[in-house]
Amino acid sequence: MNRFIGFVKKEFYHIFRDRRSLFILFGMPIAQIMLFGFAITNEINNVDIAILDHSKDAVTQEIINKISASKYFSIKQLITREADIAPIFQKGHVKAVLNFEKDFSQKLIKAHGANVQIITDATDPNTANTISNYVNAILQQYQKEVNKEIVNSYQIVPQTRMVYNPELKSVYMFVPGVMTIILMLVSAMMTSISITREKELGTMEILLVSPLKPILVIVGKVFPYIFLSIINAIIIVVLSIFIFKMPVQGSLILLGMESVLFIITALALGILISTISATQQTAMMISLMGLMLPVILLSGFIFPITSMPLPLQIISNIIPAKWFIIIIKGIMLKGVGLQYIWKETLILIAMTIFFIALSVKKYKIRLE
Structure with missing residues (x-):
């Protein structure tokens, strides 16, 4: 019995030493209950x-x-x-x-x-x-x-x-939101897992000491996912138009360019996640828990941001999905041009540059 008690104590010591385990045990439930409690509401305010x-x-x-x-x-x-x-x-x-x-x-x-x-x-x-x-x-x-x-x-x-939606069709709200979630999760998660896999297998170190610059290594890793994500975006738009009768009042070319920009933003975020993840499991957990909940709750996809407490409204501004949903609704439902969505476009460009610059800096540190 004493041996069993000693073994249990050892397990507690291991858990309390591991900050990631403590965060999963206590941090994630607190964060989730706070997000769900304040963000999920059918009421409107301000x-x-x-x-x-x-x-x-x-x-x-x-x-x-x-x-x-x-x-x-x-x-x-x-x-x-x-x-x-x-x-x-x-x-x-x-x-x-x-x-x-x-x-x-x-x-x-x-x-x-x-x-x-x-x-x-x-x-x-x-x-x-x-x-x-x-x-x-x-x-x-x-x-x-x-x-x-x-x-x-x-x-x-x-x-x-x-x-813009006189018949109050819910599909007009869900198609832009679902498209955003799919592009964000697929692009960010697949990129982070792909690069983290190289780190786990030890091949990333070989790539980093190769004649290729860190930026070229990163671009080479994510380029296939840019292509595959664009195919995903095309499939979603085609299905929404022909199956769900979703209108596209604005320019299809502008919609395509904005979608590519968001895909690159999501891929850049996936690269950044890979720089702080040691294993594929960690990268997947951060991608799912760190991206899915904010995208669903804080992007304005389902719940109005103006009804949330001020701290959550401020946090929502750093969620790329919020700005893309505004863009895609503006183009598809309102028929607006770039003159109405230039601010949101610049924000996504700035976020992309920031994510890529931070990722390259972290990889350079590893190389040195």
Whole structure:
């Protein structure tokens, strides 16, 4: 019995000495529960909206103040023309526009009814529905408060219009997200495992002391995966168009170039993972746990980023998938050109350069 107790103590000592084991045992569950607890929500908070007020009277101003005072919405912009609605949606600045009709207050008093149009960006149908329901709830609450003081009740009639996805097809949301997940995981995971395998077998040291520069060694290792990932991207787009009837409103050439850029970004991230991984198992674990959860939870694929706590919103900015989803939705669903997605494109380029530069530096250190 004493020998068994001694053996158990030895195993505890081994576990507590191994920082990676401790991280897996305690760090991963804590990280996962925090991510799932804060990121997974069907509620919306601080959603950016715009106001188009044709009436500009006391009643519309009171309604706007009530909407602004709620925790659900943040008034991003006041627009003056209906022609401004499409550009503001294409730029991705807002998720909804509230359009108050002309002479809103007079119609409410004389005809006992006035219309307000709720225009939502339905590229994310779940969020669009939630926004519409929340605005309706605020309007109904205001209507009840006003009708308490008058004999003939007023009726505010909300008219909902969904743009880019009027039928609220969920496939419009899932195809861009699934494409992003597949390209990220396949590119990053396969690259990291491939390079780590060379390290495990000892052949990477031979490559590093060869006449080839470290950058050429890295490019040579990842080039086949660039080609295979492009084939994957083409298959996904073809299936989404012909099987799921996903529209491509924008340029297919631009979509292809942005997809190649994201593939290279994912491959560069895979290279970086390989520099910090000693075994294929470690590389696979980092790729799956370190990439899959953030891509699903923090990219805006399923859950709106604006509804998350501020720390998670900040962290989401370093997730390449977030920017690619914005790009792909803009091209496929909104039909935008490079002038609307240049910022997201530059961010992906900067991330790619950073990942590659850091990876080359680490390999140079190994070589020295």
